[in-house]
Amino acid sequence: METxxxxxxxxxxxxxxxxxxxxxxxxxxxxxxxxxSREHGRAVAELLRADANLKLxxxxxxxxxxxxxxxxxxxxxxKQVVDGVEKEVEEVKRTLRPGCLEVVYHLYSMEKKxxxxxxxxxxxxxxxxxxLPSLTPVWRSCEFQEREIYDLYGLVFDGxxxxxxILMWDGFQDFPMRKDYxxxxxxxxxxxxxxxLLEKAKxxxxxxxxx
Amino acid sequence: MDExxxxxxxxxxxxxxxxxxxxxxxxxxSVWPLQFGLACCAIEMIATSMARFDLARFGAxxxxxxPRQADLMIVAGTxxxxxxxxxxRLYNQMPEPKYVIAMGACAISGGxxxxxxxxxxxxxxxxxxxxxxxxxxxRPEALLHAFMTLQQKIASQPLTGDHRPRHLHAxxxxxxxxxxxxxxxxxxxxxxxLWQAPALRRG
Numbered sequence: 001m002e003t004x005x006x007x008x009x010x011x012x013x014x015x016x017x018x019x020x021x022x023x024x025x026x027x028x029x030x031x032x033x034x035x036x037s038r039e040h041g042r043a044v045a046e047l048l049r050a051d052a053n054l055k056l057x058x059x060x061x062x063x064x065x066x067x068x069x070x071x072x073x074x075x076x077x078x079k080q081v082v083d084g085v086e087k088e089v090e091e092v093k094r095t096l097r098p099g100c101l102e103v104v105y106h107l108y109s110m111e112k113k114x115x116x117x118x119x120x121x122x123x124x125x126x127x128x129x130x131x132l133p134s135l136t137p138v139w140r141s142c143e144f145q146e147r148e149i150y151d152l153y154g155l156v157f158d159g160x161x162x163x164x165x166i167l168m169w170d171g172f173q174d175f176p177m178r179k180d181y182x183x184x185x186x187x188x189x190x191x192x193x194x195x196x197l198l199e200k201a202k203x204x205x206x207x208x209x210x211x
Numbered sequence: 212m213d214e215x216x217x218x219x220x221x222x223x224x225x226x227x228x229x230x231x232x233x234x235x236x237x238x239x240x241s242v243w244p245l246q247f248g249l250a251c252c253a254i255e256m257i258a259t260s261m262a263r264f265d266l267a268r269f270g271a272x273x274x275x276x277x278p279r280q281a282d283l284m285i286v287a288g289t290x291x292x293x294x295x296x297x298x299x300r301l302y303n304q305m306p307e308p309k310y311v312i313a314m315g316a317c318a319i320s321g322g323x324x325x326x327x328x329x330x331x332x333x334x335x336x337x338x339x340x341x342x343x344x345x346x347x348x349x350r351p352e353a354l355l356h357a358f359m360t361l362q363q364k365i366a367s368q369p370l371t372g373d374h375r376p377r378h379l380h381a382x383x384x385x386x387x388x389x390x391x392x393x394x395x396x397x398x399x400x401x402x403x404x405l406w407q408a409p410a411l412r413r414g
Contacts, residue, residue: 168329169293169392176328183328184396189409197326 001114002053004032010051011036015043023120033104033118041121042133042159048107048117049138056107056117059139064149068126068179069099099126101155105135105142123155126178134160152177231370239270239365242310242358245281245301246274250288252315252348259351269358278304283361285354286340289317289324290331292397296389302338303386307378310365312357313340316347323347336401338387339377 002010008020011034018040023033036044048056072095080089101123108115123130134157136142146157147166154175157163165172174181187204190197217227228236248256260266260274275281278301290298302311313334316322321332334340341364342357349357368376377383387405390397401408 167293171392171394173394174328181328184400186332186396186400188332200326 001109001112001117004034004117007048007054007117008034011044011047014047014051015040018044020044031116031118033120035120035122038121038123038132042135042138045105045119045135045138048119053112054117055109055111056115057139058108058110058115059105059135059141060108060116061104061106062135062142062145062149063104064153064155064177065102065104066126066153066178067097067100067102067122070097071095072097100124101126101130101132101153103132103146103149103155105139107139130154131156131158133158134163136160151175154178232366234370235366235368238308239362242269242271242283242361242365243273243275243281244271244283244285245278245305246276247284247301248287249290249294249298250315250317252287252318255348255351256285256287256314256354259354264351264355266355266358269355269362271358278302279306281305282309284309284311284338285314286311286318286334287314287348289322290334291329292331293329293392295331295334295337295397296391298334299337299387299389303389307385308376309378309385310341310361311338312342312344312354312361314344314354314357315349316345319343319345331397333406336406337390339405 004022008022011018011020019037021035023035025032048054074093074095075090076093077088078091079086081087082089103121105119106116107119108117121132123132132155134142134146136146136157137159143161144166146160147162147164149155150157150160150163151165151167152175164170168176174183176183185204187200190201193201212227212229220227248254258264260272266272271283278284282305284298284302284305286298302309311334313319317324317330318334319340321327321330324330325332331337335343342360344353344357346353370379378385387402388399390399392398
């Protein structure tokens with residue numbers, strides 16, 4: 001299979017205006033993934049499927065990720081002049097990472113017997129810009145998985161043929177897989193609470209969780 | 212009747228019993244379970260009904276596909292919040308007298324999924340449970356034991372008096388409210404007349 005850089009180059013020439021990035025993966029598997037701008041997601045998907053060298057005709061998995069707003073801290077070394085002497089001083093650099101929802105597709109080719117190519121798209125934020133193009137018209141196997149992502153993350157797929165909740169009931173309003181989801185305070189007495197349950201017990205006893 | 216006289220009569224080939232005794236004897240040896248399973252515990256329930264463990268020895272091999280023909284509900288498996296109203300509805304559709312066995316950690320308490328957002332923390336919040344079986348999943352022997360426990364319970368039920376079972380009290384309910392799907396959880400989260408949260412102990 002072609003390298004991600006080659007695929008990226010081909011996408012950029014074939015789909016004008018598409019912004020493609022390569023997200024590194026530091027783990028031993030080094031499975032890096034392609035990130036594409038959401039406006040061109042559908043066109044890129046169709047290209048990946050139709051391209052004669054790639055023929056990615058099978059989407060094995062689609063899943064969501066919630067990235068809440070977070071402050072990232074990074075230690076950097078800065079040269080500073082202290083009392084006339086130049087010294088290397090460690091400084092903590094703080095950057096604010098905006099929140100977003102992300103969807104990840106794992107694509108394989110049955111015909112060429114290669115894969116996976118990992119395709120990612122991100123929403124604008126987690127509140128009002130939660131729309132992404134649905135890739136169900138390209139890969140039918142995404143249908144239920146996109147419904148599940150919609151159900152648990154609240155990510156809306158434009159162009160999905162039947163976007164309804166799939167695991168929770170229709171009247172349910174929360175998105176339980178979001179990091180900031182807080183369920184109803186249904187804590188019950190446990191003889192030996194520990195870890196997360198201990199935190200839950202403390203919150204319950206302080207009466208800080210919504211009833 | 213005096214126990215000694217009863218024994219003496221039995222030696223002469225005369226068997227005496229009470230109407231209550233023979234009535235309950237008939238009931239306890241012909242319990243028809245409802246054929247439904249919710250998760251992996253159902254596999255053990257199926258194994259129990261097959262030749263190796265043979266639930267038929269206890270007269271309960273006739274699993275009925277309709278709640279109208281069943282008098283025992285074996286809640287075998289995880290009860291998700293989405294499934295809970297259907298379980299209660301099935302229970303309501305069963306004719307009296309009816310019994311419930313909550314089989315496995317999930318059915319009795321939510322089990323390993325207890326802290327999740329989507330799993331009911333025990334079916335005894337909505338319907339009255341006669342026998343609880345711990346285990347994940349319980350072995351078929353455990354289900355047989357629960358079944359024998361239920362048989363003992365049936366055999367000991369008086370037909371008259373203050374201690375007669377619920378179905379012989381005309382004023383007690385035979386149907387229980389079906390929970391509704393709320394915006395965040397089931398409404399109500401439990402049936403207060405059946406189940407109350409344990410009192411909080413601080414410290």
